[in-house]
Amino acid sequence: MSSDEFKRRGISPSTPDPSTLAPFGFRASDFEMKTELRNNKDFWAGIMLIAIGAVSIFIARSYPFGSTMRMGPGYFPSMLGAILVLFGTYVTANGMRTGEKIAVHCSLRASIVLSVSLVVFGVLMTYAGFIPALAALIFGSASAGREFKFVEILLLTLILTTLSAAVFISGLGLPYPLIKGF
């Protein structure tokens, strides 16, 4: 199937045509080296892998390493960390060679709003009870969506919270207070 066909079907193709990836219609050659790296998919993938590998080697240094015969708790993570650094270096180099761009967009707003909603849920579960926590989570995540329709979100929050309380607390008998202090 061509990528056009995919688009028509509303699916994003898993291997996007590189020519369509340059943002805002610029071609890669319009940028200097530095800007190219900022959007370079494999460059960052490699950096991430190197970072994870390096951190795990660093942490594992404080655990006994042991020997091949008697592996200590530091042995396995050090080995894996080293392998990751190797892979990461290769991927980084590969990225600088091919210069493939990041094709998937990430909505920063959605990421922040969704994570904050989860954290609020966690805090409220401890201090305020099931209903306030869940209502906050549903209202919060709903407002991470593309459009913010206040009445609709409010209704959704009400319905989903009631439904969940019925299913999980009354139905499945999860032992959480609906509202703390009552």
Next chain:
Amino acid sequence: MELFNHLIFGFSVAFSLQNLLYCFIGVLVGTLIGVLPGIGPTATIAMLLPLTFNVPPVAAMIMLAGIYYGAMYGGSTTSILVNLPGETASVVTCIDGYQMARQGRAGAALAIAAIGSFFAGTVCTLLIALFAPPLAEFALKFSSAEYFSLMLMGLVAAAVLAHGDMAKSLAMVVVGLLLGIVGADVNSGIKPFTFEFYELADGIGVVTIAVGVFAVGEILGNLSDPEERQVFTSKVTNLFPTKDDLKQSFGAIVRGTGVGAFFGVLPGTTPAIASFSSYMIEKKLAKHPSRFGQGAIEGVAGPESANNADAQCKFIPMLTLGIPASGTMALMLGALMIFGITPGPQVMTDKPDLFWGLIASMWIGNVMLVVLNLPLIGIWVSLLKLPYRMLFPAIMAFSAIGIYSVNNSSFDIYLMAIFGILGIIWRMLDCSPVPMMLGFVLGPMVEENLRRTLQVSRGDPSVFVTRPISLAFIVATVLILIVMAAPAVRKLWRAASAG
């Protein structure tokens, strides 16, 4: 006949009222998420797994399996009716299925998809019953050296056969192995990588990672995608395929089942690869290949049989060897461990009710799907009108309640948020989370078997190549790596897995 005794025992387990009920719930939920785009079986199983902790393991596994293969059925329904694949495995079904629907033959297409899936499901149930016992018996003789090599092969194969960059997939396996180390070290009492958080002393929960990366990550991905999907529905009339339809599809269904079963046992392949391959084969074999894309019924029958066969045969390596072949299977393996069952060849002898009951339930589930799906199509299609902005807050709520209920701990919720963010970052950087899941689930076992082997051999690693079975696995691993690294093979595979 031992085979039939086993199957009869399995059916006696699966036919208990409780197990039938959980099987029904499983396939119902599976069809539902198969119909709805934007939520896949892995995320759903992760989300519902905590809720099964207080049911017996057999019933829980039956339900989780039902979700998995039920999704394959559901995915075809929307592909055919609205040209919208609910699952990636049904992408190819859109091509000819939707054309058939536009020609007023939606009923025939749906029926043939259901019949093909049912045929594939039946054959695969028999295949599992036939091949699982000898395979498990063979694996029972393994020592830690063979296990290590086998897991290495499974992980490498899963990484290189998965869609995407080979080096990155292999690296993600290592990331998963590292995440698996978090938690108390049994041998030394040291708690590596816990950063003084007592909540991490038991390790990171498999459900927490899966829900974070797959459910939250998927939602973030969908919210970031600027395109809104639109739905056009066509009417379903005349559900019965004609005699000609059946005659035309029979070969395709048989071939599709074969293709699906083959790819099913290969680690790392997705049902999408099986269904795509089946489509290509049917097109090659057809007298008039030009009919494909214009509503050829073989183009529905083959791929739909293939993706169901693939989904079901994925259980063979998981149940007999304890090697997960896909992200969903990794999660099922994690579920087994949570239920206190050590995965591996001993599952069949130690827990025969779970093993045979699960297999028999798959056939029962397939029957339910055929009976259920066709009359309920109207309901499924109307569900598509539910906008995503109302769906995803519900997914978030259910996920969060599920995760919280595992340990009654808010800490797991924060972890879920972190893994959600990691999920979208990995998506952006094109690092597949599936090999990570496999590495994570197998991590502790890989480490344990490596440690034990080297302890017995007094630190001599040559033991991995001097024991013949272990050597065979190592050779196979190297061969897979070499073959898949060859540019020509790589290119072909990439084309196939991209659909």
